[in-house]
Amino acid sequence: MSSRIRDPKEIKKQMEKEMVPVEEMSQCLATSIYETSKTNPFLGSVLQCLTISYSHQLPTAGILFNTDAKRWDMLVNPYFFCKKLSAKERKAVLIHELSHITHKHPLRVPFMKISARKRMLMNIAADMAINQYIPDIPKGCNQCPPIGQPTPCPNELCPGRCIDVKDYFDQDPKTGTKTQWPLNQTMEAYYDRLIKRFDDPDKDDKGDGNSGGGTETGDLPQTIDEHMWDGAGEEKEMLDATEELVKRAMVKARLSYDDLPGHVKDLLEEIKTRRNELNYKALILLAMKKHANGHNRKGTWTRKNKRLGFKAPGTKVGDLPKLELHLDTSGSISTEELNEFLEIVDQFLKVGARKCNLAFFHTEHYGRQQYKMGTKIDKSMIQSGGTDLTKTLEDIFKRKGDLSIIITDGCYGDVPVESWMRPGQQFPQVLWIISKGGTEDHPLKRLGDTVKCPDGSTSKRR
DSSP states (O other): OOOOOOOHHHHHHHHTTTOOOHHHHHHHHHHHHHHHHHHOHHHHHHHHHSEEEEOSSSSSEEEEEETTTTEEEEEEOHHIIIIISOHHHHHHHHHHHHHHHHTTGGGTGGGSOOOHHHHHHHHHHHHHHHHTTOTTOOBOOTTOOOTTOOSOOSOTTOOOBOOOGGGOEEEOTTTOOEEEOOSSOOHHHHHHHHHHHHOOTTSOOOSSSOSOOOSSSTTSOOOSSEEEOTTOSOHHHHHHHHHHHHHHHHHHHTOOGGGSOHHHHHHHHHHHHHHHHHHHHHHHHHHHHHHSOOOOEEEEEEEEETTTEEEEEEEEEOOOOOEEEEEEOSSSSOHHHHHHHHHHHHHHHTTTTSEEEEEEESSSEEEEEEEETTOOOOGGGOOOOOOOOHHHHHHHHHHOOSEEEEEEOSOSOOOOGGGGSOTTOOOOOEEEEEOTTOOSOOTTGGGEEEEEOOOOOOOOOO
């Protein structure tokens, strides 16, 4: 299932074959937008605000993020749209492409750290999640190959078969009973099922849509459209462009927020939440850079001076900042959230020491180890219990690192650290990272800056 985006040579080859009169192209698109507006005024307004272009760059259709104009564009192959699709199917394809945006697929898939093959499976799952809600989506023709086979239909005028979750089922190996995959699930839920179905490289494809896959992507079913999302742009730019598109459509359709479809309200809430999360990560990095002094170069006679040889000392990298991480494992913070925080730490370490020290705490302070970039925490590494920072702060006071970062929920008692210090002595620098659902008003905020993680979105996903 490699990309079907054509190179310039292929485009030139296909242009004459796929040529459609301008009047017909204009009429097909205008009629489809009009029909969409009659049944769904909001989506019709979005289509009117979207830049839709006919293109031979791809054989069917697709949504892409225009990095130059910082906007979403839709590309439609003229022969596919005008000659292969019926009037109802044209409307369905336009709604399909918009549904990817309104259900946040381009805002989730490109930023998942998964292999190319798994990304293809996620694209299939995205189509499964939305197609079941779209009437008149193309179903192929009577010459189409069996469900699950990636071979194309020999009928030149066949628009293709859209991915339909109703075509997928599980079969009991003992009784042979077939159970259809459930409807109304999220993209991620269908992805989990597809991983089990197609991602086993040791199984051979039987061509029935129910076998395993190979290490390549050619054994996977084809999506009817092209998902041109990966590496398209910065996440913040994509969030801003999506919000702007929705707001322009609201103005055009004269709709208030309360008039919007439920999944579009979810989209706006998700954008707001994700923007807060990105700001939160930036705040953490800024705070870390502010408190952990950067390393400088220092003189040494063991190195040759580039200009004066051994008549003057050379230079080497100076002492790196000592960074200490302390993670709350009392049970209020999930391992997923702790690992999300470590990904932020990795961004800091990329330009610094590449490693730091990591420890865990609940009522005890334990598990101190050297942390290296990319390390993940699993449940076998941590203990749980109540929360008491006394021993953690004693360790910080003893080691006196350049910066100690404590990720916690903020729910614990005070610790009289002032009684440990001599007159005029200061406690080592501490940066508090308060987890989702935690409290910024914690009793030890006097010891350093506090950054609160946004609580996250409760919106539904498809």
